Amino acid sequence: MTGITLQQIAQAGVVGSGGAGFPTHVKLAAKADTVIINAAECEPLLHKDKEVLRRFAPSVLSGLAAAMELTGATQGIIGIKEKYHDLIETLTPMLQGGTRIKALPDAYPAGDEFILVYEVLGRVIPPGGIPLHVGAVVMNVETAYNVAQSPRQAVVEKFVSVAGAVASPMTLRVPVGVSLAQCIAAAGGTTAEHPVLIVGGVMMGRIEDNPSAVVDKTTGAVIVLPADHYVVRRHRRTWSHAARIGRSACDQCSFCTELCPRYLLGHPIQPHRAMRSPGFNKVGQADVTGTLFCCECNLCSMYACPEDLDPRSVCGQNKRRLMGEGTKWPDAPFNGTRPDLLMKNRKAPTARLIRKLGLSGFNNVGPLTEELLSTRRVGIKLKQHVGAPCQATVAVGQKVARGQVVGERAMSEGKPALGAPVHASIDGAVTAITDGVIWIEQR
Numbered sequence: 479m480t481g482i483t484l485q486q487i488a489q490a491g492v493v494g495s496g497g498a499g500f501p502t503h504v505k506l507a508a509k510a511d512t513v514i515i516n517a518a519e520c521e522p523l524l525h526k527d528k529e530v531l532r533r534f535a536p537s538v539l540s541g542l543a544a545a546m547e548l549t550g551a552t553q554g555i556i557g558i559k560e561k562y563h564d565l566i567e568t569l570t571p572m573l574q575g576g577t578r579i580k581a582l583p584d585a586y587p588a589g590d591e592f593i594l595v596y597e598v599l600g601r602v603i604p605p606g607g608i609p610l611h612v613g614a615v616v617m618n619v620e621t622a623y624n625v626a627q628s629p630r631q632a633v634v635e636k637f638v639s640v641a642g643a644v645a646s647p648m649t650l651r652v653p654v655g656v657s658l659a660q661c662i663a664a665a666g667g668t669t670a671e672h673p674v675l676i677v678g679g680v681m682m683g684r685i686e687d688n689p690s691a692v693v694d695k696t697t698g699a700v701i702v703l704p705a706d707h708y709v710v711r712r713h714r715r716t717w718s719h720a721a722r723i724g725r726s727a728c729d730q731c732s733f734c735t736e737l738c739p740r741y742l743l744g745h746p747i748q749p750h751r752a753m754r755s756p757g758f759n760k761v762g763q764a765d766v767t768g769t770l771f772c773c774e775c776n777l778c779s780m781y782a783c784p785e786d787l788d789p790r791s792v793c794g795q796n797k798r799r800l801m802g803e804g805t806k807w808p809d810a811p812f813n814g815t816r817p818d819l820l821m822k823n824r825k826a827p828t829a830r831l832i833r834k835l836g837l838s839g840f841n842n843v844g845p846l847t848e849e850l851l852s853t854r855r856v857g858i859k860l861k862q863h864v865g866a867p868c869q870a871t872v873a874v875g876q877k878v879a880r881g882q883v884v885g886e887r888a889m890s891e892g893k894p895a896l897g898a899p900v901h902a903s904i905d906g907a908v909t910a911i912t913d914g915v916i917w918i919e920q921r
């Protein structure tokens with residue numbers, strides 16, 4: 479028994495560190511039969527989760543055990559790519575009661591919760607659902623590590639992959655709140671003349687034009703690419719550009735649908751039908767309503783489409799419009815679907831994706847540097863999670879210690895709102911509280 483409690487996890491400010499930021503104490507308050515550790519890490523060039531698992535396996539397994547205790551799960555499964563034989567061999571003798579490893583194919587998007595749950599358990603999460611609907615809770619590797627640390631340490635550190643056009647691609651251990659520029663400098667600096675930063679992965683991440691932007695609890699990676707790189711140009715493409723060329727060039731070949739992981743899972747989404755929406759004023763509701771279930775993995779745009787079009791943007795635009803209108807899928811509740819029999823053969827192999835995206839020239843490694851990056855200044859965002867922003871509990875000029883709460887969950891109807899507290903990640907004094915960020919400096 480780990481004895482770790484939901485209260486300890488909440489007070490430590492643990493949230494989903496794979497990018498989602500959902501408060502972990504809320505997730506683990508549910509009952510499930512299975513906890514899955516998501517170590518799939520399918521975005522090209524990223525190595526953080528594998529490295530954390532390699533260096534801190536006992537902590538990650540302890541976090542898994544705590545999650546199983548809290549949810550009542552009888553099985554715990556680590557989903558990791560089969561190509562990491564050495565790591566699987568290292569972990570196997572460490573596994574205890576009810577835990578096992580599921581080797582995953584080296585494909586994108588293996589880390590999508592819907593795909594992961596299907597690969598690991600053979601269960602299809604209903605469209606618009608969550609893993610809990612099929613009895614599962616999914617946690618990122620680093621989240622499990624943070625759960626294990628929660629009785630002793632709040633979330634004041636972050637592991638971040640720094641990759642692409644940098645001198646030494648690596649996985650850094652940094653205080654929450656350091657700048658992206660500091661991370662890149664720690665990786666030896668950029669090798670690109672006109673570098674562009676992508677936060678998250680090249681497929682699902684976003685361009686960040688401000689190198690002073692800070693790392694928060696959900697920041698998993700910063701990828702540096704030359705400004706004229708294909709991936710950057712694709713991310714910079716505007717909606718009006720995507721709609722204009724989509725309207726004129728889409729030949730309805732349906733490759734985007736044939737490779738869409740959610741379509742292959744049996745969900746009612748067909749991006750080639752959604753591609754009709756920019757071209758016609760009247761499209762059938764069935765053409766676009768399924769876009770509600772698009773996970774915006776970008777596979778259709780960056781991999782499948784032979785015309786270099788952007789069905790992801792078309793699906794994303796329609797999805798947001800439908801959500802804004804309150805539109806629901808007409809057949810809800812979900813009656814159960816059968817994954818396409820061709821699903822296994824229609825995966826996008828990571829190596830081919832890397833070639834297609836023009837990333838083969840970058841050193842695809844990310845060894846972990848265990849030493850904590852040193853900094854004299856951090857910016858702690860009051861919102862680093864799903865839910866309401868925290869309210870600052872410190873004032874300008876006040877001294878704070880590393881691990882001290884500096885922002886507490888907002889109250890809603892007498893109870894803490896959905897969220898997680900934020901903490902100082904260095905000793906220092908509060909120098910400013912602006913635009914939802916608490917700035918702390920060592921003097």
Ligand code: SF4
Pocket residue numbers: 727728729730731732733734735749750753782783784785786787788789
């Ligand atoms: S793959 Fe491209 S060209 Fe083919 S239907 Fe989809 S968007 Fe249109």
Ligand code: SF4
Pocket residue numbers: 734737738739740741747749771772773774775776777778779789790793
């Ligand atoms: S981004 Fe494209 S491939 Fe991915 S789920 Fe949406 S429609 Fe399917």
